[in-house]
Amino acid sequence: MLTVENTKAWLLRFAEKVEANKAHLSDLDSVIGDGDHGNNMARGIKAMQEALESKEASDPADVLKNASMALLSKIGGASGPLYGSAFLDMSKQAKEDASDVSAIFRAGLSGIQKRGKAEPGEKTMVDVWHPVIKALESGELTTDTITDAVEATKPLKATKGRASYLGERSIGELDPGAVSSSYLFEAWLEGED
Amino acid sequence: MLTVENTKAWLLRFAEKVEANKAHLSDLDSVIGDGDHGNNMARGIKAMQEALESKEASDPADVLKNASMALLSKIGGASGPLYGSAFLDMSKQAKEDASDVSAIFRAGLSGIQKRGKAEPGEKTMVDVWHPVIKALESGELTTDTITDAVEATKPLKATKGRASYLGERSIGELDPGAVSSSYLFEAWLEGED
Amino acid sequence: MSEIGIVLSSHVSELAEGVYKLLSETAPKVSITYAGGTDDGDIGSSFDAITQAIEENEADHILSFYDLGSAKMTMEMAIEYSDKTVELFDVSFVEGAYTAASLLSGGADYDRVIEQLKPLIIK
């Protein structure tokens, strides 16, 4: 069940993790992209934090919508419209039913895929969202699921996003967006304890 | 027969005509291009005049080569490398044989075509150079030949250069480069009187 | 003014401005607006800047062009939030936008522009 409070708390934990790993995210991105994913995400979550503090939210859907707008407007990279779409569609689903968390995350994934057209296996954030949501739906989500999903992006060849320009050369590295997405789910799990 | 003197005099007459018709050339170019052909040519022939005055020339081939370099460096539009190639190849041919003027012009045309890959009928300067040289070779070149060649570019559809982006819409207008080329040949004819 | 406008979305402010200049020279009567880079002037795309480029365009029917994928996705979001009719083309950025601008400036109609853009689809 999402509430205004646990949603805010979750997103703030997410923000902390991104902030703490900003340099790591950019390093990953500099190998198979343009090296800005950490900066992009840090800019986005800063705006998100400000929005969470300053904007009224009468339900968790509002919280998610405010986060969406901040991430969309401020990230500045491909991950901006992707996280923006994810949170927008999570917000819509939360409006319908704030109790079904799996369905909310599932809506987020479908927002990402609607926007970015990536299927699992293309070495994007989808490769974390997809297995994590499956595990969540069957009640088996652990930090291992998340870590494994991130690791599994290494051998993949990128066929979406900037890394796809590298072709075979993208093999052997973690996908930066997969890593930042893992923070979102880890932050969620920590609230479930 | 080309000499240093008659070559210089011819090119200076060409320069005068371009200067006098600068606005006209740009107007024509603004209809089916980007409106700069007059400015481009004026910039080029100014540099050419300066080169003709300041640079030593021991034979007509040198004169043509100096003109080539000035036009190539300063015109700034498609007509730069085209006139530059024309004069460079005319210079090479004049080096071989300064007495055969038709062969010199023929070399100029082949320089233009090597560079721009245009065939007659594509609504470019080639549509003036080609019939004019044919007339010259058969000893029948008159100002009418030149005027007719220019007029004949009107109904053509451009398939080379910027005007080609207009497709059918390029039909019904004179080609600016055909007009500037006509000045070169009129200036030549005036020296033949 | 042409009834159809053009919006450019690039990752780099200079790139957007440069394409704008190239197009404007040949198509002074087409409304062309652009967004380039993030709000801080970094390389990236700005939802707000793209939205503004769409809104400031004098036309209600807009053909839009982008350089790389993320400028496309941000543009798509902006399109969803806009009331105007904005079409996004997966064509070569500079050449596609230049073709559209030339044709619109020459008075070509919508169908003709679309037809000429087809061979430039590369994304």
Added chain:
Amino acid sequence: MSEIGIVLSSHVSELAEGVYKLLSETAPKVSITYAGGTDDGDIGSSFDAITQAIEENEADHILSFYDLGSAKMTMEMAIEYSDKTVELFDVSFVEGAYTAASLLSGGADYDRVIEQLKPLIIK
């Protein structure tokens, strides 16, 4: 530094600089030089500026990209006057140059770059 360099030739100074920035972000280890506009800063191409971009590039083997036809022809003249090996690609300007820069930066070899540029040929 990659052994292969990239030279950009555009009609507009900002456009050349913008593409340079886009490429440099992703390919800091590739020598990329550029020429844009005429010597007076107008829209057009400069033989001298293109020649300089070729000579100043740290590589002797260069892949070159241009926006419109006249930048191509001026580049061709500059290539004829240069001692370096400069290859000119009739590909989409921004996307082609970005593809080449990414691949070179990732350590791809010449053949791989050529192969990836093929689908981007549009001129």
